[in-house]
Amino acid sequence: MPTETRSARVLFVTFDAGGNFPPVIALGREIASRGHRVTVLGHQQQREKVEAAGLSFVAYTDPPPWSSAQHHGMLSAILGYLKMFTTDALVDDAVSAAADQDVVVVDCMLLPVMSALTGRDVPVVALFHTFFAYLDGSFRRAIGMVSRVRGLGVRKTWRATDLRLVVSDRALDPAGGRASDPRLVWSGPAEPAARPHVPQQLPVVLASLSTTDFPGQQQTLQNILDAAADMPIRLVLTTGPAVDPGSLHPPANAEVHGFIPHRDILPTCSAVVGHGGHSTAAQALAHGLPMVVIPMHPLLDQPMVGKAVAASGAAIVLPKKASPDSIAVALTRILEDPSYTAAATVIAERLADGRGTARAADAILDQLR
Template identity: 50%
Template sequence: MPDILIVTFDAGGNVPLTLRLGRELRRRGNRVRVLDHEAQRTSVDEAGLEFRVYRHSPAWTPHEGHGTWDLVTTMLAVMTNPGIGRDLLDAVREDPADLVLVDCMLFNALDAAAREGLRHVVLVSSFYACLDGMVRRGPFGIAARLGGLGPRRLWRQADLVLVCSDRGLDPAGGRTTQDRVVWTGAVHDARRQAVGRTPPRVLVSLSTGGFPGQRRVLQNVLDAAEGMDVEFVVTTGPAVDPVGLRAPANTTVHQYIPHNDVMPTCSAVIGHGGHGTTFRALAHGLPMLILPMSALTDQPMIGRTVAAAGAGKVLRKTAHPSRIRAALDELLAAESYRTAAAALGDRLRATDGASAAVDELLALIDR
């Protein structure tokens, strides 16, 4: 029975993706261990996977409110501190693995796997263009290079780079020809096109992470919603306490509800441009209004790509409620957005990204 070790951390949308791949690997008879921070133990256990805890990683609290500088320095510590690499090597020396699957942002673990000569795969939970552009050239990539952990070198040393996204939408999809970079299609759990209600229902979700200004943006969306003939379902995530938000009568605010319970009856989604939420919405054929929470993430590029595909609109996170309302009115009224989103949904649902990803992993083990 092949043994797979997954090395990851909670960066938001990468968590459900990683657990989905782990469940599919286990369903096919493989042993799957997940090396992660203690806060993820329950999620890993509930997925039926074996949990292993980091013993030498810096502290990581993604669901707390962070200032920009604090967020950057804390993430950099997790990505580059040698502790996670040490934990990876301890895990495989105590209990060998046939394959190690490493989150693309854990430069420390990728370096340790390459130095040890482990067969390993880079897991990309967003556009490859974000990885090889924004990440590599931004503060995370620059700081990693200065520490001797150049991202491009580490990604190229892996046996495979697995991009769990749609190649047709990924801006790098038409120009990257490296043999070891493979697109699997987006990993989502949508089964059919959403069927909207009357009046329309709109889901609002602005990340599970704690980004600066997130609470203010949620309140602006709630203010924009007041008086509209639209039902709004708002999920704040663990980083924002719903208490204190001023919600008009046509909104319900929850810290958490499964988005798959809501999206099948929605007409649109207001999101932050995170890959997971965006592709779940698109797989349901839903147009999007995207307000990126951070310029240091993949969110602005994903927002621009969705808008360029005709399936949504993008506003700054500082947009006034009147601009949010006007953009949403246009999104709900114009047939072109629904048509473009529906076409993308048909394409995304035609591919089982999780199954395709696991096919690639098991083929690599067989080779």
């Protein structure tokens, strides 16, 4: 447990990349609930969620234009992310915002910001929002050449921070078995505690793909709806901001929403269809729910998350272009074969209490000087 005895000022430096943001809100709320002052520096479009959580918000003054909810082609998305990860445009805002803080938590993908803040008077925590194996693997290799041209070695930048904090389940993370490093810590997912199961007459299935817009996502959502049409289930599908709910055609046993808090629907569910996003997968598994995972982007963490959950026995992974028939077969299998739910229940025993958020907050506040 942290030994802090005074109110501290904690700054989170983030950006709008979809799945990297929920842990910031969860950790910010937890730290604020302990009597500390939390400020988030991010994109202007993140202000509403930050302030709704009771946290202070500061917007970047001149960031590269970017929104995770806007449509991007494959190439433009990759180039946009590379620019965001290596831009100097966020550095001055971060240095200014950090000037009066006691601890700064920086998204691990914002390399120039981390480099600029490390070595100053304030301790810096690098926040890893998904599997370390992905961020230290595919992600690091993808931006390695660009970052080296900028004089930023990825591992060197991370290791210069005071703490590398991975808000993921160490047992699922393929990197979780690495040799112990006291400055590399897995806290568990920064997600709320699972709510008690509420039995339903028909099995309820939650389907949710990314809040980030990816090519082909609308068709995949429609395929999921078509798969459910002849199944004895009730399907609840959420689109997020990336897809207009009105553009989809649900069968009689399905409902489509732009947004429903997943934690409100998961206690009624028997299974989840997702894209392998870390947050959705962690919440589903915390409730002991088996999954059909349909990754939306081959270069992001989604395929690795899906593979890890499938290796645990709790999921089936399908390609993005899977037909409605293929989705229906996979969904029927995880609903009828009890081994999938049993495997998810084993993981739920680690995650259901939601203690990952508290452990991550402890680790951050332990950096107080």
